[in-house]
Structure formats: C-alpha cells, structure tokens
Amino acid sequence: MKNSISRKSLAAKKLLIGYSKDPSFPSFVALVLLIIINVSIQPNFFSYSTIKSNFMTFTPLILASMAQGIIILSGSLDLSIGAGMSLLTCIMASMMTDSIINVILVVLVGIISAAVICLFNGSIIGFVRIPPLISTFATSAIFFGLSLTIMPLPGGYVPKYFYKWYRGDVLGFIPVPIFILLIGIGIWLIIKRTAAYRYIYAVGGNEDGAYSSGINVARIKVMAFLMASFFIALGGLCLLLSTAIGDPRAGNAYTLNSIAAVVIGGISLKGGKGSIAGAIIGALILGLLINIIFFMHISSLYQNFARGMIIIIALSLATIPKLRETRDKIL
Amino acid sequence: MKEIIRAENLTKRYDSVAALNKVSFVTHEKEIIGLVGDNGAGKSTLLNILVGLFPPDEGKIYIYGKEVKFSSPGDARKKGIEIVYQFENLVEGMNIYKNFFMGREIINRGVLNNKIMHKKSEEALEKIGIIRDSNQLVEGLSGGQRQAVALGRAFYFGKNVLLLDEPTTGLSLKEVDKTLERIRLIRENAPMSIIFVTHNLQHIMPIADRIIVLYHGEKVLDKKTEHTDIGELTKMITTRIKEEEHIDRTKYI
Numbered sequence: 001m002k003n004s005i006s007r008k009s010l011a012a013k014k015l016l017i018g019y020s021k022d023p024s025f026p027s028f029v030a031l032v033l034l035i036i037i038n039v040s041i042q043p044n045f046f047s048y049s050t051i052k053s054n055f056m057t058f059t060p061l062i063l064a065s066m067a068q069g070i071i072i073l074s075g076s077l078d079l080s081i082g083a084g085m086s087l088l089t090c091i092m093a094s095m096m097t098d099s100i101i102n103v104i105l106v107v108l109v110g111i112i113s114a115a116v117i118c119l120f121n122g123s124i125i126g127f128v129r130i131p132p133l134i135s136t137f138a139t140s141a142i143f144f145g146l147s148l149t150i151m152p153l154p155g156g157y158v159p160k161y162f163y164k165w166y167r168g169d170v171l172g173f174i175p176v177p178i179f180i181l182l183i184g185i186g187i188w189l190i191i192k193r194t195a196a197y198r199y200i201y202a203v204g205g206n207e208d209g210a211y212s213s214g215i216n217v218a219r220i221k222v223m224a225f226l227m228a229s230f231f232i233a234l235g236g237l238c239l240l241l242s243t244a245i246g247d248p249r250a251g252n253a254y255t256l257n258s259i260a261a262v263v264i265g266g267i268s269l270k271g272g273k274g275s276i277a278g279a280i281i282g283a284l285i286l287g288l289l290i291n292i293i294f295f296m297h298i299s300s301l302y303q304n305f306a307r308g309m310i311i312i313i314a315l316s317l318a319t320i321p322k323l324r325e326t327r328d329k330i331l
Numbered sequence: 332m333k334e335i336i337r338a339e340n341l342t343k344r345y346d347s348v349a350a351l352n353k354v355s356f357v358t359h360e361k362e363i364i365g366l367v368g369d370n371g372a373g374k375s376t377l378l379n380i381l382v383g384l385f386p387p388d389e390g391k392i393y394i395y396g397k398e399v400k401f402s403s404p405g406d407a408r409k410k411g412i413e414i415v416y417q418f419e420n421l422v423e424g425m426n427i428y429k430n431f432f433m434g435r436e437i438i439n440r441g442v443l444n445n446k447i448m449h450k451k452s453e454e455a456l457e458k459i460g461i462i463r464d465s466n467q468l469v470e471g472l473s474g475g476q477r478q479a480v481a482l483g484r485a486f487y488f489g490k491n492v493l494l495l496d497e498p499t500t501g502l503s504l505k506e507v508d509k510t511l512e513r514i515r516l517i518r519e520n521a522p523m524s525i526i527f528v529t530h531n532l533q534h535i536m537p538i539a540d541r542i543i544v545l546y547h548g549e550k551v552l553d554k555k556t557e558h559t560d561i562g563e564l565t566k567m568i569t570t571r572i573k574e575e576e577h578i579d580r581t582k583y584i
Contacts, residue, residue, distance in 0.1 A: 202422045205423055273423075
C-alpha cells in the first residue's frame with residue numbers, strides 16, 4: 001500500500017518536473033496565481049453560475065486562441081481571425097429563422113464559410129507565398145468589407161431558443177459554453193494524433209528540413225488554416241450566441257487577444273514550439289485578468305495597459321526554461 | 332560489387348555559368364566515395380540533383396541500371412536516397428523519434444503509432460552505436476548527437492545511397508572520430524553507397540574507398556584512395572589540372 005502511494009507520488013513528481021520544462025509551464029503558474037487572486041476578490045468564483053458566466057465570455061477567445069495557436073505553430077500568423085469571426089456572425093444572423101432545421105443548416109453554412117475563409121488565407125500563404133502578416137492583414141479588410149455588405153449595421157436574427165440555449169446546460173450540469181469548448185478540445189485531441197498535425201510542427205520549426213524530409217510544405221500550411229477553421233467556426237458561433245446579433249465588428253478584439261493568448265501560453269511566434277494547451281491557458285489568463293480589472297473597479301481604459309504588461313511578464317517568464325537549459329549545458 | 336548509381340554527363344547551368352559540367356561517375360554497394368572540391372566546385376549542386384531538390388539541365392541518373400528522374404526530395408527518398416546535411420535537417424522542438432520518422436510516420440487506422448516509432452528508432456540508433464532515449468528533445472542535443480540522430484535515420488531508411496554533406500564540420504575531434512566510426516558501421520550493416528562531401532581531406536582519407544575531385548563544375552579526378560594522397564588531392568582541388576594532364580605534368584616536376 002505504502003509502496004504504491006510512494007510510487008504514485010514519485011510518478012506525479014516526475015510529471016511535474018517534466019512539465020516544468022514545458023514552454024507553457026510559466027503561464028500555468030501565472031494562471032494558478034490569477035485564479036487565487038480571482039477567488040480572493042470574488043468569493044463565489046467556483047460557484048456554478050460564476051463558472052458558467054465566465055465561460056460565456058472566455059469560450060470565444062479560447063477557441064480563437066486554439067485556432068491562432070495551430071496557425072502560429074505552422075510558422076504563419078492570422079491577423080484576420082477577428083474579422084473572420086465577425087463575418088461568420090453576419091452570415092449566420094442574416095440567414096437564421098425560427099425553424100430548427102434552418103438553424104442546423106445555417107450552423108453548417110457557418111462551418112463551411114469558416115473553412116472557405118481559412119482555405120483562402122492558407123492558399124495565399126502556402127501556394128502564392130505572400131507573407132502571412134501582409135496577406136492576412138489584407139484579407140481582414142476583405143472580410144470586414146464582406147461583413148459590411150451583408151450587414152451594414154449590427155442586426156440580423158437569432159431565434160430566442162437558440163441564444164437561450166447558450167445560457168443553459170447540457171445534461172443538466174455542463175454549461176453550454178463549456179460543452180462547446182469540450183467539442184473544440186475533442187477535435188484538437190483527434191487532430192493532434194494525425195501525421196498532418198505533426199507536420200505543422202515540422203514546417204513551423206524547420207521549413208527547409210521539413211521539405212527535405214519529403215513534406216509538402218505549402219499543403220501543410222493550408223492544412224493548418226483548415227484545421228484552425230473548426231475552432232474559428234465554433235468561436236464565431238459562440239460569439240453569435242453570446243451577443244444574439246450579427247455584428248461586422250463583434251470579433252475585432254479577438255485578433256490581437258488570440259495572438260496575445262498564444263504568446264502568453266508559450267507558443268513560439270517563430271512556429272514549431274509550444275502546445276495548444278498553452279494557448280488555452282493563455283486565453284484563460286487574459287479572461288481572468290479582465291475579471292480582476294472589473295472586480296477591482298479599475299477603469300477598463302487600463303485593460304490594454306494591463307494586457308500589454310502581462311504579455312511582457314509572460315514572455316520574460318517563458319525564457320526561464322531556456323536559461324535553465326543553457327545553464328545545464330554549460331555546467 | 333554491384334553498381335548502384337550511374338550518373339552520365341550531369342550538367343547544371345545558372346545563366347551562362349555551368350555549376351556542373353558533364354559530370355559522370357558510378358558508385359557501388361558498400362563503397363564510400365569522398366566527394367571533394369573547393370567552394371563553388373559543384374559539390375552542392377551535384378548533391379542537390381541527387382537528392383531531388385532540382386533536376387539537371389542535361390544528363391541521366393540510373394539506379395541499379397534503371398533511369399530515374401526526381402521532381403522533389405520525396406521522389407529521391409522513395410528511390411532509397413537519403414541525405415544528412417551539414418546543418419542537420421532536424422526539428423529542434425520535437426523529440427528524437429518524431430524527427431526520426433519525419434515524413435514516414437507509422438500510422439494505424441489514421442492515427443500515429445508513437446509507441447512503435449519510439450521503439451524502432453531506438454533499435455536503429457543502437458545498431459550504429461547510439462544509445463539514447465528517443466523521447467529526448469532535439470534542442471537539448473549537442474551538434475555531434477544531432478548528427479548521430481540524422482545518420483541513424485538515414486541509415487534506417489536509406490536503401491541505396493547515403494549522401495553526407497560535410498557531416499564532420501563544426502564537430503569536436505572526439506565527435507569527428509565517433510561520426511567516422513558510425514559511417515563505417517553503416518557501411519558494414521547496409522549494402523548502400525555512401526557519398527561523403529567534405530573540405531577536410533584528413534577526415535575523408537582514412538574512410539573513403541574512392542575520391543572524386545570537382546573543380547569549377549568539372550570532374551578532374553576519380554581515383555581509388557590508395558592510388559592518391561593528400562598532396563595530389565590538394566593540387567587537384569586548388570589548380571585546374573585534369574587527371575591525365577596532371578600525370579603528364581609530373582614529368583616536368
């Protein structure tokens with residue numbers, strides 16, 4: 001009995017030591033600290049209703065960050081995520097009626113639209129070889145223009161039962177935003193076991209090496225965007241359901257916030273290093289930070305300042321494992 | 332010994348400059364060929380053609396008597412040609428076994444079989460004297476260790492030809508010895524030709540069966556190692572004298 005306990009504690013210790021070398025470890029520590037601060041200023045932080053309300057806000061950002069994470073891991077970047085999510089809310093809100101079949105079909109249209117948007121972005125970067133910073137900046141303008149064409153002002157229609165569903169539960173105990181997030185995580189757990197997902201790391205980490213290993217680099221870059229489209233579609237859907245309208249500007253904040261979350265979560269902006277788990281942690285950190293600012297009655301004007309500071313702190317913390325590794329090599 | 336590669340009149344031009352000019356050679360099973368030459372001699376161009384990075388403008392390549400044409404590195408790999416670059420083509424953020432099977436993963440029902448890949452990579456590395464936990468990240472390895480992993484991978488997958496692009500450059504003396512020993516082990520364990528490109532004659536002489544010298548895109552010497560020496564090779568590398576002309580010229584020395 002004693003032996004099995006000590007074996008378990010040894011395994012846990014090994015796991016912790018192993019994880020401490022992971023690029024997302026400093027952000028995990030930061031997340032724990034932020035949770036402690038949140039609990040101290042918001043005593044009912046772990047209550048069911050607070051968790052549900054927090055995730056209603058966090059889920060679109062978490063999903064956008066997962067999408068951005070996959071794209072950045074492949075060595076690209078997507079400055080059009082926010083505009084893409086806005087476009088999805090406009091497309092879906094402009095087509096919805098009260099019929100359940102219509103809602104299901106419109107959600108499918110949303111998923112297909114996300115795939116088309118991402119295929120367009122990926123093809124420009126992978127096949128035409130325009131740098132992602134420029135190409136996705138340009139496509140963000142295109143998507144914004146399309147959104148304005150569909151819906152010059154925020155509006156459209158989302159059936160009441162549908163957006164109320166987002167505020168409800170699945171099986172009586174899983175808040176819907178968490179349920180949608182679990183679907184996203186499930187999709188990620190499936191794709192991370194495929195060769196294509198591994199090639200995303202290879203292309204992001206060493207493009208020449210990946211090419212000389214027989215990997216079709218352009219195709220993998222497009223594939224990264226296509227994989228990300230699942231999460232953008234789910235994020236766009238959550239955004240639509242949380243606001244209950246289509247809005248050409250609804251997703252604006254998600255572009256930079258998703259990049260910030262990815263960086264905070266320890267994914268290298270050069271690509272090839274980090275994990276989507278880190279992006280999820282990064283998004284949670286940003287969400288909790290905004291919570292703190294709200295509950296401490298700090299003006300929302302300081303949100304950007306605080307976000308910038310936390311990115312710098314997170315980046316500094318992220319260098320610790322690297323410094324430790326260099327020290328180990330020297331010694 | 333069976334002939335593996337027969338290259339005939341390989342030519343590659345960049346505008347009016349011939350980076351490779353009608354170079355022909357053959358390689359045999361279990362043969363190590365030292366490919367030497369100064370900067371700009373055409374070594375990299377020849378390697379890039381053999382590895383499928385670009386096709387020659389003229390000339391043909393045969394493997395075991397059958398003409399082959401490569402349109403990508405993947406094509407060359409399928410024909411059993413592997414390369415180990417000077418700056419190894421490994422992905423730093425990945426562990427050893429993932430790098431080992433990069434582009435050739437073992438997949439069961441659409442899902443990566445990491446357990447088998449982990450096991451097989453360790454077995455293959457052990458065969459050429461590398462005992463290492465293949466779960467380790469590549470970024471934590473020294474230059475020599477990375478070179479060893481790249482060699483192990485090329486040995487495991489290479490059926491016909493192993494191309495080594497300056498594999499000893501930047502390594503410590505100890506690591507150079509180990510790398511040369513591993514190359515010998517590969518020759519003993521596999522019936523492939525090994526083309527070893529280097530600037531360092533001290534490294535190639537003890538290990539090569541034959542030396543080919545390129546000068547400004549032309550083959551100027553192709554001799555068994557025991558029939559040449561560092562002095563002659565240095566002259567051939569630095570002076571534009573073809574093999575026959577060189578023999579003639581010795582009359583006047």
